[in-house]
Amino acid sequence: MVRLILRRLGLGLITVALVTGIIFVAIEMLPGDACVAYLERDAVGQRLENCREQLGLNRPAIQRYGLWVGAAIRGDLGVSASGGKDIATLVGDRFRNTLLLALCAIVAGVPLSLFLGVVTALNRDKSADLVVSSIAILAMTIPEFVTATVLIFVFSIWLEWVPGIVMTSAGAPVAAFFPEIVLPTAALTLVMAAHILRTVRSSVIEVMASDYVQMATLKGVPYWQIIFRHVLPNALLPAINVVALTIAWLLGGVVVIEKVFNYPGLGRLMIDAISDRDIPVVQAIALILATVYVAVNLGADVLTLLLNPRLRTLQMRGTR
Amino acid sequence: MTSAATIPEQSGGRLTKLYGVLKDIMSRPSGAIGLMLVMVHVVVAVASPWIVPFDFKRVDVDLMLMPPDGGHWFGTDQLGRDVLTRTLMGGREAMFVTAIATPIAVCWGGFLGILLGLAGGRIDDGLMRVVDAFLSLPWILVMLLVIVIFGSSMPVLIAALGFFYGVPVIRVARAAAHTVVARDFVVAARARGHGRLAIIRVEILPNVLDALMVEGAMRWSWMLLAFSSLSFLGFGVSPPTPDWGLMIADARSLMSVGPWAVLAPIVALSSLIVGINLTADALAKALGIDRAQKAPV
Numbered sequence A: 001m002v003r004l005i006l007r008r009l010g011l012g013l014i015t016v017a018l019v020t021g022i023i024f025v026a027i028e029m030l031p032g033d034a035c036v037a038y039l040e041r042d043a044v045g046q047r048l049e050n051c052r053e054q055l056g057l058n059r060p061a062i063q064r065y066g067l068w069v070g071a072a073i074r075g076d077l078g079v080s081a082s083g084g085k086d087i088a089t090l091v092g093d094r095f096r097n098t099l100l101l102a103l104c105a106i107v108a109g110v111p112l113s114l115f116l117g118v119v120t121a122l123n124r125d126k127s128a129d130l131v132v133s134s135i136a137i138l139a140m141t142i143p144e145f146v147t148a149t150v151l152i153f154v155f156s157i158w159l160e161w162v163p164g165i166v167m168t169s170a171g172a173p174v175a176a177f178f179p180e181i182v183l184p185t186a187a188l189t190l191v192m193a194a195h196i197l198r199t200v201r202s203s204v205i206e207v208m209a210s211d212y213v214q215m216a217t218l219k220g221v222p223y224w225q226i227i228f229r230h231v232l233p234n235a236l237l238p239a240i241n242v243v244a245l246t247i248a249w250l251l252g253g254v255v256v257i258e259k260v261f262n263y264p265g266l267g268r269l270m271i272d273a274i275s276d277r278d279i280p281v282v283q284a285i286a287l288i289l290a291t292v293y294v295a296v297n298l299g300a301d302v303l304t305l306l307l308n309p310r311l312r313t314l315q316m317r318g319t320r
Numbered sequence B: 001m002t003s004a005a006t007i008p009e010q011s012g013g014r015l016t017k018l019y020g021v022l023k024d025i026m027s028r029p030s031g032a033i034g035l036m037l038v039m040v041h042v043v044v045a046v047a048s049p050w051i052v053p054f055d056f057k058r059v060d061v062d063l064m065l066m067p068p069d070g071g072h073w074f075g076t077d078q079l080g081r082d083v084l085t086r087t088l089m090g091g092r093e094a095m096f097v098t099a100i101a102t103p104i105a106v107c108w109g110g111f112l113g114i115l116l117g118l119a120g121g122r123i124d125d126g127l128m129r130v131v132d133a134f135l136s137l138p139w140i141l142v143m144l145l146v147i148v149i150f151g152s153s154m155p156v157l158i159a160a161l162g163f164f165y166g167v168p169v170i171r172v173a174r175a176a177a178h179t180v181v182a183r184d185f186v187v188a189a190r191a192r193g194h195g196r197l198a199i200i201r202v203e204i205l206p207n208v209l210d211a212l213m214v215e216g217a218m219r220w221s222w223m224l225l226a227f228s229s230l231s232f233l234g235f236g237v238s239p240p241t242p243d244w245g246l247m248i249a250d251a252r253s254l255m256s257v258g259p260w261a262v263l264a265p266i267v268a269l270s271s272l273i274v275g276i277n278l279t280a281d282a283l284a285k286a287l288g289i290d291r292a293q294k295a296p297v
Helices: A002-029 A034-042 A045-055 A061-073 A087-122 A127-141 A144-158 A182-208 A211-219 A223-261 A266-276 A279-307 A309-317 B014-027 B029-051 B083-089 B092-119 B121-135 B139-150 B154-164 B167-181 B184-191 B196-233 B244-252 B260-287
Strands: none
Touching: A002 A061, A002 A279, A002 B121, A002 B139, A061 A279, A087 A127, A087 A182, A087 A223, A087 A266, A087 A279, A127 A182, A127 B260, A144 A182, A144 A223, A144 B196, A144 B244, A144 B260, A182 A223, A211 A223, A223 A266, A223 A279, A223 B139, A223 B196, A266 A279, A266 B139, A279 B139, B014 B029, B014 B260, B029 B083, B029 B092, B029 B260, B083 B244, B083 B260, B092 B121, B092 B154, B092 B167, B092 B196, B121 B167, B139 B154, B139 B196, B154 B196, B167 B196, B184 B196, B196 B244, B196 B260, B244 B260
16 A cells, blocks of 8 residues: 555656656757846847856756756755746745635635536436536636636626736735635636536446446435435545546646736746746746646545555556 | 447448448537537638638728627727628638647557557556656646747647647557457457557557547647637737637727627637537547546646
8 A cells, every 4th residue: 555655656756857857858949048038138248158157057958957956856946037036935926826726716616516516417417417517518618718708708897796807916915815816716616617527427427327326226225325325435536536637737727817817826927937038937837837736646646545445456456 | 448449340331430420420419519610610711711801901990999880790809900800710720720730649649659558568657657747747838838949830839739739649549559459359460470560550540540539629629729828828820810819819908898809709719619529529429438537638
């Protein structure tokens, strides 16, 4: 058991290590470097040399890679090229804001989608199911920026219930983001909930058709007892992985939503940093997002292993 | 897990099978609606330069943000350009780029995936780690980096979408191939001494093709989503070329004054993507593939 978890952890670490390699190579391919971008027209002669000396850009690539990874492990993400601010503090606030947004969407979306998923499955092909499932397909397929635009139009411009754009600065206390955070949360929740709902629905339908549920029905076990004792535990296990994947995806998909609502999170910072060619910041954000993705997936894997005795023994034997 | 391991039918050519699948799709209400939406969009994209009522880039300051009337059915945008014209033409570039990039992604991802599924062992393990690493990066970061490095010209977008959207296909193809490699007919082909490529072509591909087709349809809609998101963010199509993402971004700030300028491209883009998804779902059901466990990667 412990060995299995350690193995998963090892695989996760390897993935993160590969990600650092991919990021570094991609960044190396960018034309010009941080100093050229920062100094712009002054990027000639001695001034350029000094800047490169200062940021350590004149060392060989492999050495810079080692230094970057080494520092990142110690929590030092370097300094941004534009303005020379410490990236760890620059990113810190934004990361907190993105986590806040994601957390709001998870708190609102996960229970809602689990509930609706079970309800639609139990009322399969009835009008309630058709309505909810259709909305879910719409929410899932339409691009985030379209959903966000429609939400702004309806709830901000037309009904004037909530502000349509976030004006709060990145470092403001958490409480300052309400009620501005409502619409970004709604946009994020819609997409996320749709994915989870669909998985839970089909998973419940599958379990309802299984032999043991039919057996229980034939034995005369009360309906709700079948649902809670036999169906839900079996149907919700596979949902854990989808919830994890959705959350992990959400951290990337949040980029567009943050940009639409002007939300001061990691995603908007990333787009701005890419436009400004602020390479150290891009590197840092890419690393954080990839690590979170791996960590969330790892957590879901471990949780599934712990909760499902069948999978536990099954995976002991095979090596995957 | 896909159940692609059905034995291919002995009798009847490919055309018969295609006809059967099409009939199956059309017999489901959602599939029929989806396929019709996609077909209307394809026809409009091809024919739009000849049917649009106005020049898509004609700016007229006297007609800024005019509401819909008899002359301009969908009104005009903030530069006095006809919204109907631009909406009809707004999907051309997106559909052209993604229509080329999708087969590229499915082909290379599918081929490598099958190869890995067949090979197994160390190579398989190692390359899957690289695939995982790529998948753990948000698509938008990867695409933005490519665009900053190589620009956002059409060949670059095709190559980038074709490459990066092929990576998740590797996983699907590998999983589908895994369900086939251990079966008798593959073992028999190996015992007969067939080469690896021959086994892939004759034994595995027919059994994996269904899964790949469904995956391709899904990739197409995700690519469209990526393309229009990039345009929306200002990294894709450059003005004055009409593009839905760009049109929505431009008209959004004036939404309270002229909602028609943002509504038309929203309806166009959404109907295409919903259409593709409905078709893909119906296709999956027609081919007997379970897409329910599909993760949003």
